[in-house]
Each structure stands twice: as structure tokens, then as C-alpha cells.
Amino acid sequence: MTHQSERLRFAPSPTGMMHLGNIRTAFMNFLFAKQKNGTFVLRIEDTDPARNFDPGAKKIIEDLTWLGVSYDEGPEKGGPFAPYFQSKRNKLYQETLQKLIDKESVYQCFCTNDELDKRRARQIALKKPPRYDRACLKLTEDAIKQKLDAKTPFIWRFKLDHDKKITIKDLSHGEITFDLKNFSDFPLSRGDGSFTFMFANFVDDMLMKMTTVIRGEDHLTNTAGQAALYNALEAPLPSFWHLPILCNIDGKKLSKRDFGFSLRDLKDAGFLPEALLNYLAIIGGGSFKDEVMSIDELTNTLNFDKINATGQVKYDVEKLKWINNKWIDRFEPMTLTERCLPYLKETYPQVTDMNLETLSNILHILKTDFNTLKDSVDAVRFYFEKPTISPELLAKFENKAQLSAIVSELLEKTAYPDEFQTLAKEKAKQHDIKIRDMFSFIRIGLMGSTQGPSINDLLAVLGAQESRNRLEQFIG
Numbered sequence: 001m002t003h004q005s006e007r008l009r010f011a012p013s014p015t016g017m018m019h020l021g022n023i024r025t026a027f028m029n030f031l032f033a034k035q036k037n038g039t040f041v042l043r044i045e046d047t048d049p050a051r052n053f054d055p056g057a058k059k060i061i062e063d064l065t066w067l068g069v070s071y072d073e074g075p076e077k078g079g080p081f082a083p084y085f086q087s088k089r090n091k092l093y094q095e096t097l098q099k100l101i102d103k104e105s106v107y108q109c110f111c112t113n114d115e116l117d118k119r120r121a122r123q124i125a126l127k128k129p130p131r132y133d134r135a136c137l138k139l140t141e142d143a144i145k146q147k148l149d150a151k152t153p154f155i156w157r158f159k160l161d162h163d164k165k166i167t168i169k170d171l172s173h174g175e176i177t178f179d180l181k182n183f184s185d186f187p188l189s190r191g192d193g194s195f196t197f198m199f200a201n202f203v204d205d206m207l208m209k210m211t212t213v214i215r216g217e218d219h220l221t222n223t224a225g226q227a228a229l230y231n232a233l234e235a236p237l238p239s240f241w242h243l244p245i246l247c248n249i250d251g252k253k254l255s256k257r258d259f260g261f262s263l264r265d266l267k268d269a270g271f272l273p274e275a276l277l278n279y280l281a282i283i284g285g286g287s288f289k290d291e292v293m294s295i296d297e298l299t300n301t302l303n304f305d306k307i308n309a310t311g312q313v314k315y316d317v318e319k320l321k322w323i324n325n326k327w328i329d330r331f332e333p334m335t336l337t338e339r340c341l342p343y344l345k346e347t348y349p350q351v352t353d354m355n356l357e358t359l360s361n362i363l364h365i366l367k368t369d370f371n372t373l374k375d376s377v378d379a380v381r382f383y384f385e386k387p388t389i390s391p392e393l394l395a396k397f398e399n400k401a402q403l404s405a406i407v408s409e410l411l412e413k414t415a416y417p418d419e420f421q422t423l424a425k426e427k428a429k430q431h432d433i434k435i436r437d438m439f440s441f442i443r444i445g446l447m448g449s450t451q452g453p454s455i456n457d458l459l460a461v462l463g464a465q466e467s468r469n470r471l472e473q474f475i476g
């Protein structure tokens with residue numbers, strides 16, 4: 001048996017902004033293709049010109065590039081199955097429709113939307129499943145001819161075999177069988193001659209030779225109808241993986257109202273593409289020894305041959321922040337500096353003229369304290385602006401006078417600043433003061449906060465003179 005190479009695709013409709021759900025779909029297709037040495041295709045489903053907010057898919061491509069999710073075939077890249085925009089593939093839909101006409105698998109439907117709505121309402125009132133009643137399947141050839149002569153608008157419907165059951169392979173559920181008697185003869189074209197999502201999406205998957213289709217589980221009923229189309233044309237059926245829909249922390253479908261739903265929010269807030277992809281790949285995917293993984297590590301670790309069927313997958317921004325923090329920690333100092341720069345420039349224009357090494361040293365000692373790149377703005381504030389000392393913070397120290405005296409004594413020492421921290425520790429011991437209190441007190445003087453980097457690190461980044469000035473002013 002010759003081994004067929006895997007082909008997967010991401011098929012977004014350019015009707016809105018990229019959001020977590022479709023990024024997750026894109027990335028799972030990408031990872032699956034990468035792990036199997038297959039091909040990952042980008043196809044733009046732009047059959048609805050009125051809702052096309054992203055002509056040429058420029059934004060989609062920009063977002064995928066930012067994320068680091070590259071494709072092998074698609075817009076701007078081309079490939080053996082071009083074009084990769086549905087709006088340019090009408091001829092192929094027309095040809096495939098003709099094949100179905102020749103096989104008598106489709107019929108023309110002249111019912112108006114009004115008529116359909118009324119019949120639907122009646123079926124619902126009678127507690128029957130709302131399904132097309134096949135009125136137009138019963139039309140005689142003469143009746144059809146008359147309607148066509150009168151230029152009555154019509155659509156093409158697919159004639160489902162209601163006596164049949166159809167089975168698909170789903171990577172997480174195993175086999176799923178659909179009883180076609182529960183489905184309606186669905187439309188393949190619209191009154192204006194354009195084609196429906198159901199049809200164009202199927203034709204493209206078939207012609208582009210997709211072997212595995214990974215998409216949201218909201219497409220499960222579409223899969224049933226589309227599987228029937230594959231059968232009608234005797235085309236090989238791909239495997240599917242229907243991904244559980246992402247929910248918010250309350251278990252409701254993730255929506256625009258949830259922070260982080262749109263990629264734009266996450267970018268602006270300083271989340272890293274590495275962390276975002278990492279997070280989306282591991283949620284709902286079982287437990288991992290080390291959850292912080294790069295694309296390559298994920299490719300080697302995820303087991304697509306043994307996918308657990310998960311119920312709900314919850315998006316938890318706190319976990320995402322945790323992963324982001326781990327990624328920030330993982331970066332080389334200069335890489336971190338470059339990533340933080342755009343955020344820092346907005347608040348501290350002076351960073352433009354600053355020595356990058358100095359900035360990188362500052363960020364390096366603070367990086368465990370920030371979860372997003374944007375958090376770096378607050379974290380470095382003490383460096384650019386003299387700290388304001390909050391009386392509440394100081395009020396916690398009962399022995400302020402004693403602590404100040406020690407700091408003053410330490411500033412006299414010639415070994416300053418190299419041995420400042422060690423001597424501060426010794427002095428604290430001598431005076432029976434908790435070392436933590438001693439250091440917190442000094443930190444307040446240097447940066448206005450009790451928590452933060454080590455005293456040595458603070459002295460190093462602030463410099464001897466500036467540190468001295470701050471401490472002198474602090475102890476008055």
C-alpha cells in the first residue's frame with residue numbers, strides 16, 4: 001500500500017477578526033500536518049462578498065505570520081490546487097454541480113423563502129423536525145419547464161437518500177454514524193446562482209485532496225451532509241476531528257465579551273504568540289510533564305493517534321498568563337528586550353536613546369514579575385521615575401529608626417556597593433532584625449516596593465550614585 005501524505009487546511013471566512021477559536025483550529029491543523037510531514041493549506045472562504053471584511057485575506061495572513069503558523073499552499077504562495085480563494089473557484093463548483101446533475105443526485109427547488117418559513121413554522125408547531133418537505137422533488141418535467149420559462153428563481157438541492165446511514169471517522173470519537181433520514185435536502189446553490197458554504201467547502205476539500213479535516217464541533221451536522229456528497233461522487237472521505245467549542249470560565253460559549261477572545265486584544269495586552277499557541281495546544285489535551293512547549297516540542301509531544309474525547313474546553317486567562325510568564329522567562333535577554341520595546345516606548349520615550357544592554361539588564365532582573373509584555377511598563381517604572389514612598393508601606397516597620405541607622409552606616413562603608421547586600425545581612429543578624437525586613441526596607445528606598453529583585457541586582461541596574469542618592473533621600 002502506498003502511503004498517502006496527509007493534507008490539512010485552515011479555511012477561515014474573512015468575515016471578522018481572528019479569535020481564539022479559529023486560531024486553535026488553524027494551529028491544530030498546522031501541528032497535525034507538521035507531525036505527519038504533511039501539507040498545510042490556507043484557503044479563504046470568501047463566498048459572501050457582502051461580509052468580506054478582509055479583501056485579499058491580508059489581515060488573516062498577517063495574523064498567521066505574527067503567530068508563526070506558516071502554510072505550504074495558499075494565497076500569495078500558490079500551489080498545485082490554486083486558486084485558494086473560493087471567490088475565484090466558481091467554475092469548479094459549477095463543474096462539480098454538473099456531475100451531480102448528471103447523476104440525478106440534485107434537484108431544482110423553486111420554493112420561496114416565505115413559503116419555506118411558513119412550512120417550517122407549521123412543522124415546529126406540530127412538533128415535527130423542521131425539514132424541507134421535498135415539494136419540488138415531486139414537480140413534473142412540464143411544471144419545471146414552465147417555471148424555468150417564467151424565469152422563476154431556483155436553487156439546487158442535494159437529494160439525500162433517507163434510507164441510508166453514513167459513517168465517518170472522527171479522531172476523538174472514533175466512528176460516528178448519521179442516519180440521513182434526520183437530515184434535510186440541503187441547498188448547494190443560492191437564488192442568485194452563487195454556491196453555499198456546504199457545497200463550496202466540500203468541493204474544495206475534495207478537489208484539494210484533504211485527508212484530515214480538523215474543525216469546530218459546530219460543523220458536525222455539516223459533516224453529515226458533506227459525507228453524503230463525497231459518497232455521491234464516489235470520492236474518498238477524509239478523516240475528521242471535531243474540536244470541542246471553547247468556553248469561558250463560566251462554561252458559556254466564548255464570545256466577544258470575554259477578554260482575549262480576539263487576537264487583537266491579546267496582542268495589545270502583550271501576550272506572546274509562542275505562549276498563545278502553546279496554551280491553545282494543551283487545553284483539553286490531557287496532562288503534560290512540562291506544559292511549556294515550543295512549536296517543535298508540541299509537534300514531538302502531542303499524540304494525534306490517541307485523542308481523548310473531551311467535553312468542554314475552558315479558556316482560562318489566568319493559565320494563559322502563567323504560560324506567558326514562563327515564556328517571558330524562557331527568552332534570551334535581548335529577545336525579551338526587543339519584544340518589550342514597543343510597549344516601553346509608549347510610556348518612556350527616552351528608551352529610544354538608551355543603551356539596549358542596560359535596558360536588557362533591567363528587564364532581566366524583573367522578568368519573573370511580569371506576565372505580559374505590557375506589564376513590563378509598570379515593572380520598570382522605578383528605574384525611570386524616582387519612587388514615591390508610600391507611608392502605608394513604611395508603617396509596617398516598627399523599627400524604622402533602627403533600620404535607617406543601619407542603612408546610613410552601610411552607606412559610609414567604603415566597600416559600597418559591592419558588599420552592601422552582604423553587610424546589610426550581617427548587620428541585620430547582629431541587631432536581631434529579620435533579614436527579610438532589612439531587605440524590604442532597603443528595597444522601598446530603592447524602588448518604592450517591598451517585593452522585587454535582589455538588592456545586589458537593584459544596585460547594579462540603578463548604578464552606585466543613583467542608589468546612594470535614593471537611599472540618602474529615603475533615610476533623610
Ligand code: GLU
Nearest residue numbers: 011012013045201214215
Ligand atoms: N469557513 C468555515 C468557518 O470559518 C470553515 C469551516 C471548516 O473548517 O470546514 O467556519
